[in-house]
Amino acid sequence: MRLLVELRALGDCAYDLMYFHKLQGFLYGLLRGSCYGGLHDRQGYKFFSFSNIFPPVDMQVGDVRRFLVASPDRGLIRVFKDQLCRISSEGSAVNIGEMSFVVEDVSVLKPRVGRSCVLATGTPVVVRVPKANYSRYGIKPPKDYPYVYWRKRYPFDAFIKQLEDNLFKKYNMFYGTAVESFPLFEQFVFQKQVCNHVVIKGREVKVFGSLWRFIFNYLSGEKRKIIQFALDTGLGELNSLGFGFTNISNGQVTINRRGKIR
Template sequence: MRLLVEVKALCDAVYDLKYHHKLQGFLYRLLKDTAYSNLHDRRGYKFFSFSNIFPPEDMREGDVRRFLIASPDPALIETFREQLAHVDRVNVGDMSFSLQRVSVLRPRIGRSCTLVAATPIIVRIPKANYRKYGIEPPKDYPYVYWRKRYPFEAFIKQLEDNLIKKFKAFHGEAIEPTPIFEEFVFRKQVCNHIIVKGREVKVFGSLWTFIFKNLYKDKRRIIQFGLETGFGELNSLGFGFINPITEKKDAPRN
């Protein structure tokens, strides 16, 4: 379940590429004095994700922009919707908007589907797995971010493990590790700058397209869950946001 939030620029502004913690802060403030008011401080997974503000371009006063909020928890999405009903203005750093409308979306995946990473997927490989994947970092790091110079196997395995752990934590169900990703297309590697405890740090991510065919019930549930909670790590900072690609039907012939 997700929300499509439409906003209108109140003034000319340069698009802020370091929007992550600022938009996250806006969302957490919406949860103040609700049943989710302690979500920010809660240990473990947050079970929500959000897109970038799109299109990601400098804006003029009056330009329309949008962003999406997604979660496998319908009550959390409903809380966001209720709180947004009382919002007139959305401030994300130096970007200021008036709130125009909020729409509820319920995308469902079928037996076959194509998913695209709308924001970079972050995957960290722990030191314990360096030898397994033949990784030799220049320093004794506790983990490394997956980058294209590392084996694709490392990315997919860590991605699957992360998704299964989140699924178990949310549903409280025991589920056996299983290969999830069938076909995948690497699009590009990216480096983002985020603010952590007042300090700017780099995170390395990657953009992918995932193709699924003949999904059976349990596997479809896992993929549907990933569509809403996000793929990889740092989902509540806006990373790993996933969109379904809707196939265009051929135009009718005369």
């Protein structure tokens, strides 16, 4: 389940490429006074993700921008919606960094995963490989790091295995289940690697991620439910910072069955 939020710019402004933590802060602010008020300080997964503010270009007063926020938690989406509608009715300014808007409209969307579908990542998927798994994947980092961000120079199976493990952990935690992991991602297309600068705990850090298309055929049962969960909660790590936001794509793609990076 997700919300499409339409904004209108209150002034001329350059697009802020480091919007991640600022939009995150705005979203957490919407939860104050609700039963989700402590979500920011809660350890573990937050079970929501959000898109970039699009289109990602400089704006002039009156320009329309949009973003999406998604979660498998309907109660959380309801709180976001109620607060955004209140802000819209009051005509209050929304400040995301140096960008200032009013909320024009809020729409509820319920995209569903079908038996066959393509998931396209709208924001980079972040996967960290822990030190304990270096030897498993033949990873030899230049320094003794506790983890490395997956990048295309590292083995492809390291990305898929860590991605699947992360998704099963989130799924089991959210639903209170103990589903054993099994292969989920069978056909995939690597698009590009990216590096984002984000502020975490008051410090600017580099976060490496990658953009993908994942192709699924004949989804049914538990697997279909897990992929629907991935669409709602986001893929990979740092979802509540805006990473791993995913959309259903209707576009045609070239399928690489072995997942070979070209």
